[in-house]
Amino acid sequence: MWLAGRVFRVSSGANCTGNGLIGDATASFSRYFSRERAENLRKINPKVSFPEANSIATELYDVVKQHGPITIPNTWAQAKFQLSDRVFLNLISSGVGVSGLNSKTHMKIMLKWMRGRKMLKLFPNQVGSNKTFLLCTLPEDPHVTEFINSTAVKVQSKKPSSKKKKQKQRRCKAGMSEKGNCIGYAARDPSGFLSHYEFSRRDLGTDDVSIRITHCGVCYADVIWTRNKHGDSKYPLVPGHEIAGIVKEVGSNVQRFKVGDHVGVGTYVNSCRDCEYCNDGLEVQCVKGSVFTFNGVDADGTITKGGYSSHIVVHDRYCYKIPDNYPLASAAPLLCAGITVYAPMMRHKMNQPGKSLGVIGLGGLGHMAVKFGKAFGLSVTVFSTSISKKEEALSQLGADKFVLSSDQEQMKGLVKSLDFIVDTASGDHPFDPYMALLKTSGILVLVGFPSEVKFSPASLNLGMRTVSGSITGGTKDTQEMIDFCAAHGIHPMIEVIPIQYANEAIDRLTKRDVKYRFQQVHPSSFPIEKSKGQR
Secondary structure (H helix, E strand, C coil), X not given: CCCCCCECCCCECCCCCCCCCXXXXXXXXXXXXXXXXXXXXXXHCCCCCHHHHHHHHHHHHHHHHHHCCCCCCHHHHHHCCCCCHHHHHHHHHCCCCCCCECCHHHHHHHHHHHHHCCXXXXXXXXXXXXXXXXXXXXXXXXXXXXXXXXXXXXXXXXXXXXXXXXXXXXXXXXXXXXXXXXXXXXXXXXXXXXXXXXXXXXXXXXXXXXXXXXXXXXXXXXXXXXXXXXXXXXXXXXXXXXXXXXXXXXXXXXXXXXXXXXXXXXXXXXXXXXXXXXXXXXXXXXXXXXXXXXXXXXXXXXXXXXXXXXXXXXXXXXXXXXXXXXXXXXXXXXXXXXXHHHHHHHHCCCCCCCCEEEEECCCHHHHHHHHHHXXXXXXXXXXXXXXXXXXXXXXXXXXXXXXXXXXXXXXXXXXXXXXXXXXXXXXCCCCHHHHCCEEEEEEEEECCCCCCCCCCHHHHHCCCCXXXXXXXXXXXXXXXXXXXXXXXXXXXXXXXXXXXXXXXXXXXXXXXXXXXXXXXXXXXXXXXXXXXXXX
């Protein structure tokens, strides 16, 4: 490693500087990750080649592009330069000296990250009642020890405050240990098995809402990330992003909510709040990336943990008001399944009475598309590969027609008959047969995630048709949808389960054995006993 022997001095309370790499505090990211910055890396260590330095600069750019800049408060604010924790850690890995850290939390993150990459050794020392941290990169330079001893910075140990003592007492009364202030169920490895887990939510901020979670939906996203299907799961992982509950505390700046209000939290809990999409209430499309409700990296560098837990603390911008007359159990699935189909239907004006809608797939998303379609006054046709869904579609959901998609005669009979199609199927399926069902200028919206999408250009061009994609919606659309459902009596079809049933529910979900959404009920005293089937 070309960083051998470089020493980093860590002190609490100092400002963050970058030894020239950052340069002008107001420099743009485009300038920051320029050839000049790569050259600065070479000045730090002349032995590194320009291609290698450029590669490091490119890596930093990719991190910023993917995760976006995050303002770090307090001692770093004076730098006037926005850096996410990931970028900060990459700066350290690039050989940039750091004279200060924002907090012990950031220091711990840095240590864990660098040690994981075998980039440093930690030399703990005890000097009286003070704790000293001595850091240097590997491999160890024989001349480094004397130097780090002379530049070690002491972190004063503090006596527990009365506030901490009270928090400890409250945790004991709630049956929790000193491990945290929140109880949940977490996966520890790619098996995805969920078991009892205690952790700490952040302290309530001035713009935050603290919510006692009463219900949390079980979404296929929970399967994906508890089982590391995308290779980016951060364990221990607490899933759940269809959250409903009751406000138990609000920050001093919060005006929209008060203690006792019914609220919901969806698939994301943070964004930059400054880009064109955030300013338009479409935070899910934030240029710098929205922060997922679980398995995301929040502004303070912590990994977000979801709704399979006793409570959650969220910035009030990402909380939704649930009318008192609308059941919390019904509200939770709206925050992912509901908004995923509602948002594109409204965007493409699929709310015109008398128009015709096709819905591909009849699961958690599909059944909500049918319900919205009927509420909008559309003629709704359900397409499925399973004839067993016919009775459900027609009798329970009120669809006008049911078509077995494998029956070519039925499909041919509907050619050029539909104004809109909402495709919720995530399994691989042909697209040309469905495109043929659209009228001229018809629109197909894909909200599922098949492994590939293939269709003939003629299916698109000859009929002036449109194919569009969508995920969930912004805060503006989500609140609008909740109010619409409450006003029109639209309720997801759910199977209510206790939180202890989570493992079996996820197994059943993978087998499509649910109609149409599992809904966990969290008791007022969150269960601390082992979950069903716990090993």
